[in-house]
Amino acid sequence: MEPHSDGRRIRSDSVLRWWSSLEAGQHRPGHPTRYLPLALLLAAAGVGSAMPLVWHHVVVPAHVYYGPPTVEVVNGLSAASWLVVVAGAAIVLAGRTVITRPGLAATWWITVVAAALVNGMFFDYFDWNTRGVSADVHPYYGPGFFVCLGAAASAAVAAVLAWREREAP
Numbered sequence: 001m002e003p004h005s006d007g008r009r010i011r012s013d014s015v016l017r018w019w020s021s022l023e024a025g026q027h028r029p030g031h032p033t034r035y036l037p038l039a040l041l042l043a044a045a046g047v048g049s050a051m052p053l054v055w056h057h058v059v060v061p062a063h064v065y066y067g068p069p070t071v072e073v074v075n076g077l078s079a080a081s082w083l084v085v086v087a088g089a090a091i092v093l094a095g096r097t098v099i100t101r102p103g104l105a106a107t108w109w110i111t112v113v114a115a116a117l118v119n120g121m122f123f124d125y126f127d128w129n130t131r132g133v134s135a136d137v138h139p140y141y142g143p144g145f146f147v148c149l150g151a152a153a154s155a156a157v158a159a160v161l162a163w164r165e166r167e168a169p
Contacts, residue, residue, distance in 0.1 A: 036102070036165055039158035040094035040110070043117065046151025047087035051076035053144030056128050059137045076144045080124050083148065089113050090155065097162075107162045114159035117152045121145075 056074040076083070090113050096106055129139050 033161070033165060034098075036110075036158060036161040037094040037098045039154050039161060040090045040097065040113075043113075043151045043155040043158060044087040044090040044094065046147055046154060047083050047090075047117070050144040050148035050151065051081070051084065053147060054142035055079045055124075055144040055148075056142060057140040058131070076148065079128075080120060080148070083117065083120055086113055086116050086120070087151075090117075090158075101165055102162050107165075110162040111159045114152075114155035117155045121149050121152045 052075055054073055055076050056079060058072040058074060059069050060072050089109070093102075093106060093110055093113065096102070097110075102110065124145070125141075128141070131139075
């Protein structure tokens, strides 16, 4: 008696072989991928390039009680200068992950950097969305805000890559 070999059984065996072969050969131990440090450096470069750009406009009243209000331009250094520290941490972590695969501590620090950058952008958005906004004055988000938002997305990708690299054999 031969085993039952209809089309369904053969296909399920090949799927099981394919699934079990995914673990083997994807990553060699000790050899880090280059996407993780690239994502971290991209996040740090995005934060660094967003700091001198315009982030917001603030409509302030004139120095006297009459006359048109003036618009004050706010750049990244005056709006969210603490993100420079996050960019510095991302550069340090990128340098560490170029040399070797991230361990558990480095993976957690990458996650903390990504969470700080993403939460910082959320807080900045909500803060400036309610600051000085009225029926006549709408919030303004300049190019620096959106460049730093892209850096936050790159940091989130780096956190995902760090955890995937950590789980790889």
